[in-house]
Amino acid sequence: MLIDQLRLRLRLRLRLRLTSQPLLILSVAQLILSNSNKPDVPTDRCPTCPECFNCQLPRFVCRQYGDCNEYDGQCKCPAGFGGQDCGQPVCGSLADGDRRHVRPENSTSCDCDEGWTGVNCNVCENDDSCAALIPPYSPGKLLVQISDPQKNRSEAVCYKGGFAVNRNYQMCNVTNRKILDMLPGRLPQVSFTCDIPTSTCQFQFWIGSVESFYCSFEECSQSIQVGYEGQPNITRQDCQRMKCKCIPGKMLCGESGSVDIRDFLREEIKGPGKFSCSSDQQGCRFEEPAMNQLISDIFGDTSITLNCQSGECMHYTMVPGFQVPVKPDNSQMVALSIAFTAFLVILASCIFWYYGRSRAHKYPAFQGRIRLPSEEDQSLFFDHIPTDLSFYKISYSVPGQKVVLREVSGKAKSGELMAIMGASGAGKSSLLDILAKKNKSGLVEGEILINDKQISNDYFKNLIGYVDQEDTLLSTLTVYETVLCSAMLRLPSQMSTESKKIRTLETLEELGILHLKDVFIGKSGRRSISGGEKRRVSIACELVTSPSILFLDEPTSGLDSFNAYNVVESLAGLAKNYKRTVVFTIHQPQSNILALFDQLVLLGSGGRLVYSGAFSKCHDYFEKIGYPCPSGYNIADFLIDLMMTSKSRSATPVESGSAPSEQFLGDGKQAASSLTESQQISEEPRGTVLLTNKASCHSPGSSQTKRKQKLSTGSQGSSSRLRSILADSENDTSFLDELNQFFVKSDIYKCFTKDLEAARANELLRSDELDNLIKHLDSRGSSRVGxxxxxxxxxxxxxxxxxxxxxxxxxxxxxxxxxxxxxxxxxxxxxxxxxxxxxxxxxxxxxxxxxxxxxxxxxxxxxxxxxxxxxxxxxxxxxxxxxxxxxxxxxxxxxxxxxxxxxxxxxxxxxxxxxxxxxxxxxxxxxxxxxxxxxxxxxxxxxxxxxxxxxxxxxxxxxxxxxxxxxxxxxxxxxxxxxxxxxxxxxxxxxxxxxxxxxxxxxxxxxxxxxxxxxxxxxxxxxxxxxxxxxxxxxxxxxxxxxxxxxxxxxxxxxxxxxxxxx
Structure with missing residues (x-):
């Protein structure tokens, strides 16, 4: 079937050139398709004597393009071939010269001499085989032939490099896969010989050691490309002209059952031809334009590929020397590689830039007040277990320096706003850090309880948010991007990205900075937003997550009165509406901000606790101990001045062993009724609280002189009672120590300690509530983004x-x-x-x-x-x-x-x-x-x-x-x-x-x-x-x-x- 296809392709290829010769086409077709020979017709006449061979006659030719002797009409055959027409390979070796015998006609192999190989025994295999061909060299004399080749073995070399010095012989096996498949059991081979002095080469194609066609090359030049840094050496024979002939009746040339390429060889093959060999595993290849096209059309390869063995006998002095490899010029490839890589970098940069620009202004559309979707609003804010914060006898000291806090206690319930006030250096920020369980360099003592129970730090971190006194924001981000980053990282992963963006915008609106969403934070020297606006951005980063407990260190610092009130009002709304606990430090709030407080912790110098309890009872407490707030005076200013004035105030010595008057301390029932009254007051409208505070401040005068006089003397009755209490003190202490001791012995503090002890006694009864809180914290922690x-x-x-x-x-x-x-x-x-x-x-x-x-x-x-x-x-x-x-x-x-x-x-x-x-x-x-x-x-x-x-x-x-x-x-x-x-x-x-x-x-x-x-x-x-x-x-x-x-x-x-x- 494959033979039929080859015949058809060859017919089509030759039809263009032979359309004017129908009889020739018919004869060629009959020759190709003929599969039987007609029997000889018997004759009675004697056979005609064959004509003597004469290469000068047209019907006789010298094959292998051998030379015809014009004197005797005999062919002069190239090395490796013999017979009258040079059509038979010879055996032996090149050393035999003209004495080589022709291979038997019925044989397909030669008996080569030792050290020689190839179809016609032309290729040497070792140096010893060349000894008979290379005469010795004597100084001052010509090269002469000697009869004993043994004396010349050390000087003869069989050079196998493939580079022709005089006359090089190569024997090659064809490696094209399709050609091998077509000829099972009949190995296709090529013999190739180049003669440097005449610039000619000879090529023979063999199938099963039987020659099919031969070619001659003229105007040949030889070159070698020395490999650089491990690259292979490549030798080339480039010939400008080429001609080929078929041997009639042989495979590919008219043999029964095969294609006939005689006309193709005669008319198509003109050259140029190239024979190249590589020193690596790639082998050799023979290339010629028409031959390459035929191989491509029929076998699917680009050329004839070969595996060759080369050999040339020469004197060792003629062996080609080492050639320094020339550095290849790969500058174009290097330049293209650099350009391509640079293009990829620029393309990636442009994509990132476009992506950043396109997403920078992609905000959800909103109209009026921004609201979260109802289902996610419920999930974020109302799916929450109320959390109370209690702290008992918190002390903090820095080794080798001083005591910063001294047994500070207090409690902030869910839905309450606790303010920590005090003079500068009183330890407000230290107390806030300890309550938030920040890492402190000193020694911390005391208890911090959540819902009257201790929980681990890991659970505690999932409960809280913390806004530091100093703003630490990236200057290259916008306000919106800063808060959104906090929301994306800290809000539950189940919450959609769109809802997180809306929650971010809602937070910005609550803090009054929505109009700054596209403004960069900026830094010193290139500031874009003010210091007060930075504070609100920092608060927004924590407020956006709606933590159960929110700690803030001086949230109103750097803000004007209007914005300060808005910030605290937002915190109060978060506490009341969503049952959050908010604890913050504040230095000297104005009166409308005071009205928003639920709990107050007042610290004196050295971290002494002066007051901790309901803010609504603060005025009455200080009035009872002899320090009423002057009429029309801001109680916050009054308390701060009181703490500052105490530094230069000396106390009257008291007698040891006495106790405070029960008229002011009261018994347990009075403390309980006082606590009930405090709760009732705290449930009143905030405006009422502020008015009540003002109404209770009945003392006239508000000047600095009168205030100091009032602080020095107090009301006459209150001062006498206070002096009687201080007279019973055990130690000679300062004024702040006396205020601290008085508070510790007060009904408010006793009520707090009794509640704490009762909670500890009922620990088993509240275990279910603690379990629910831990489960809630576990779910919240696990829902964080991965x-x-x-x-x-x-x-x-x-x-x-x-x-x-x-x-x-x-x-x-x-x-x-x-x-x-x-x-x-x-x-x-x-x-x-x-x-x-x-x-x-x-x-x-x-x-x-x-x-x-x-x-x-x-x-x-x-x-x-x-x-x-x-x-x-x-x-x-x-x-x-x-x-x-x-x-x-x-x-x-x-x-x-x-x-x-x-x-x-x-x-x-x-x-x-x-x-x-x-x-x-x-x-x-x-x-x-x-x-x-x-x-x-x-x-x-x-x-x-x-x-x-x-x-x-x-x-x-x-x-x-x-x-x-x-x-x-x-x-x-x-x-x-x-x-x-x-x-x-x-x-x-x-x-x-x-x-x-x-x-x-x-x-x-x-x-x-x-x-x-x-x-x-x-x-x-x-x-x-x-x-x-x-x-x-x-x-x-x-x-x-x-x-x-x-x-x-x-x-x-x-x-x-x-x-x-x-x-």
Whole structure:
């Protein structure tokens, strides 16, 4: 079936040329399709004697394009062929000369002499087989033939390189798969011979050791391409003219059952022809345009592929010498590779920029007041267990300094607003930090209870929100983006993104900063929003999550009276409407803000507790102890002045053993009725409370002089009673100690302690409530966004921070471009001599120094966000791992990977480094790996050392230490054996050695000094400097990879373990 297809294709191919010769086409077709021979017709006549062979007659030809002798009409056959027409292969070997015998007609193989092979025994296999062909050489005499070849074995060589010196013989097996499939059991082969003096070549095609057709090449030229750095050597025979002939009756040339390509060979094959061989596994190939087209049409290959064995006998002095490989010019490929990579970087940057711009202004539409969807509103705010906060005898002292807090107690119920007031330095912020369970550097004592029970810190963090006194916000984000980031990280993961955005806008509206949603936070020197607006943004970041307990440190600082009232009113609404507990410190509130307080904790100097209880009873309490608020005077100002005045006030000595008058302290029943009265007052409208407070302040006068006089004397009856109480004090204490002791013995404090003891006694009765709270906290904690989503959110924030503050990235890029231009000019076209070797070493050393010391900028990158990270981590925004990975991605990729690639791409071609695509990418790989190692090391230093100056000093010293042992300044062989490990742990040495090995390992340095030509391999020079010529992948690149991973892991562990907020 396949033979029929080949016949049909050949008919179609020849039809165009033979349409004018129908009889010839018919005869060719009959010859191809004929499968039987007619029997000879018997005749009675004697047979005619055959005509004598004469190559000068038209009916006789010399095959293999042999020469015809014009004198005797006989053919002069090329080596390896014999018979009258040169149509038979001969056996033996080339050493037999004209004495070689023709292969038997019925045989398909020759008995070659030892050391010879091939269909016609033309290819030598070893040097001994050539001894008979190569005469010895004697000085001053011509080459002469000798009879004893044994004496000449040491001088004869069988050269198998494929490069023809005089006359080269090759025997090849065809490797085209389809041709082999068509000829099972009949190996197709090619013999190829080139004669250099005549610039001709001969080609024979064999099937089953039987010749099918032969070709002759003229005007041939030979070339060799020496492989560079492990690339194969390629020899080529390019011939301009070519002609071929078929041997009639043979396979492919008229044999029964086969195709006939005689006309194709005669009319189509004209040349040029090329025979090329590669020293690697690719083998050889024969190419000619018409032949390639036939092979492609019939067999699907591009040319005839071969596996050849070459052999040429010659004197050892004629063996081709070593040729220095020419450095290939791959500059176009390198340039295209650089351009493509730059295109990808620019495309990715544009996509990120467009994505950031498109999402920056994509806000949900809203009209009027913003409301959450009803079902998610319920889930976020009303699916909540009321949480009471109690604290008992909280004390705090700093070792070696002073006592900050002294047994402070109090309670804030769910739905209440507790204010902590006191003079400056009284310990308000310290108390708030302790209540929020922040890490404190001193000793903390006392109990903090949730619903009268102690819970773990992990559960507690899921309950609270904390707004610090100092704003720590990223200056490159807008107000909306800042609050939205908090919402996305901390609100339940079941809540839709759209609802989180709406909740963010609602929070901004509640705090009166919705009109600033698109304004950047800004920083000192380039401020966009005011300090008061920053405070409200900080509050919004916590308020957006609607925590069960919200702690705020001076939330009204920096705000005017109107905005301060709005902030506190929002807090009060959150407490009342959604049953949240709000605790905050405040310094000196105005009267309308005071009316919003439910509980008040008043601290004196040294952290002494002066009052803790319902704010509605505060006025009456101080009036009873002899310090009524003057009429029309703000009670907050009065209390602060009272605390400040107490510093210069001395108490009257009291008698030991006396107790306070029961008229003021009362018994348990009076305390209970007082508490009931307090609850009734707290349930009244807030405006009524404020009016009641004013009404109770009946003393006339409001001037500073009268107030001091009032504080000094009090009402006459109250002062006498107070002096009688103080007279019973056990110790001679200060005025604030006396106020503290009086409060501890008051009915309010006794009622608080009795409630606490009763709660402890009923612990089993409230266990179900505690279990429900823990279950609620577990569900809330598990509903937080996962690590992957945290990474996505933080990566988006880091990307915005990067492209909105581009100066650092821009400076790195411009520095790389500028210094690349300088290096390209200084080291342009380095030569292949000793000076060029020095230039390469200097260039690599300078580049590594540049990137090593420029990586110190990593210190400032993290230091700018250290406080932000500690605050957000303390407030349970995210896992430290998520933050670390996002910082690594958006610091290492744009600042530590792109600049080395930019510099390497610019300098590589102008400097004249190895123009190989593999070497170029290895060069960039080493630069990038080194930059990653140095940056990860500096990142670890910046995490360990908080002070920027000290961190820079330590980083610089470590860089100099590594630079010292890079290998240029100190030779490895000159180091003591015990100190050589210092070079092994130097990442400068690993990168420097890898770059040198990649560049000069296979180069040969040539120089001319003092009339002497010097030619030395670069590997020798590397060894003299103490470098290992095979150390690129192992150990150099492996050291860089291991060091990078080690420093990254150490940095992550340092961030998790040591970088925490401590107050």
């Amino acid at each position: 690590l992957l989503e945290q990474l996505f959110i933080l990566s988006g924030r880091a990307f915005k921070n990067m492209y909105r503050n581009p100066m650092l990235m821009f400076s790195h890029y411009m520095l790389a471009i500028l210094l690349a231009g300088i290096c390209a000019g200084l080291f342009r076209n380095v030569t292949m001599d000793i000076g060029g070797f020095q230039g390469r070493m200097g260039l690599f050393f300078f580049i590594l120094s540049l990137f090593g010391f420029s990586s110190l900028s990593t210190i400032s990158i993290f230091n700018q966000e250290r406080l932000v990270f500690m605050r957000e981590r303390s407030n349970n925004y995210y896992s430290p791992i998520s933050y670390f990975v996002s910082k690594v991605i958006f610091d290492l990729v744009p600042l530590r990977i792109v600049p080395p690639f930019i510099l390497g791409s610019i300098i590589y071609y102008p400097v004249g480094l190895v123009a190989s695509l593999e070497q170029f990418w290895k060069f960039c790989l080493v630069l990038i790996s080194f930059n990653l190692v140095s940056s990860s090391l500096v990142l670890w230093i910046s995490l360990l050392i908080e002070d920027v100056g000290i961190a820079n000093l330590v980083g610089s010293l470590i860089m100099l230490f590594n630079l010292l042992f890079a290998g240029l300044l100190i030779n490895r062989e000159k180091l003591a054996h015990g100190l050589r490990f210092l070079q092994d742990i130097s990442f400068f040495h690993a990168a420097f050695e890898a770059m040198l090995v990649n560049e000069v390992r296979y180069l040969t340095l040539k120089d001319h000094r003092y009339g002497v030509d010097i030619e030395v391999p670069s590997a020798t020079i590397l060894s003299l400097f103490g470098f290992r010529t095979t150390a690129f992948w192992w150990p150099d690149m492996m050291i860089l990879v291991v060091m990078f991973l080690t420093f990254i892991v150490l940095s992550c562990l340092t961030l998790i373990i040591f970088v925490k907020e401590r107050r």
